[in-house]
């Protein structure tokens with residue numbers, strides 16, 4: 001039963017990937033020059049780049065699959081695995097590093113029970129480390145889905161996941 005369910009889910013993802021890629025190609029054009037823009041649009045829509053999407057892009061642009069795969073794995077902004085609803089990115093650029101961002105990262109790993117690059121089992125959080133986010137004056141800095149949290153401390157970082165969950169809960173009650 002579990003296997004059947006997994007097959008069914010894989011098929012649903014593949015069907016959606018084909019639809020999303022076809023939309024992106026229709027919007028942006030079936031040209032190799034548009035490869036990165038198409039990958040960006042698919043990732044924005046699906047949250048990541050399933051293999052089925054990469055295969056469809058290769059077909060649509062008449063490119064070898066390996067070439068599409070290499071571009072998708074070269075850029076850190078792209079993910080080939082599903083990400084959590086909230087992506088917590090801890091800046092480890094120089095300015096944040098000297099202000100203890102590695103300790104903040106460790107605190108989040110402990111709090112979430114995952115390592116950098118992983119997603120919590122409930123799909124709520126993905127934890128990443130990133131280079132300079134361009135807000136060094138506010139360091140140490142964390143980005144959550146594009147929102148910047150500055151002057152982080154270990155204590156604040158430990159509270160952040162619960163705080164985000166609570167805010168979300170309040171948001172759904174409005």
Ligand code: FES
Pocket residue numbers: 091092093094095096097131132133134135136137139140141
């Ligand atoms: S080094 Fe962290 S924002 Fe620049």
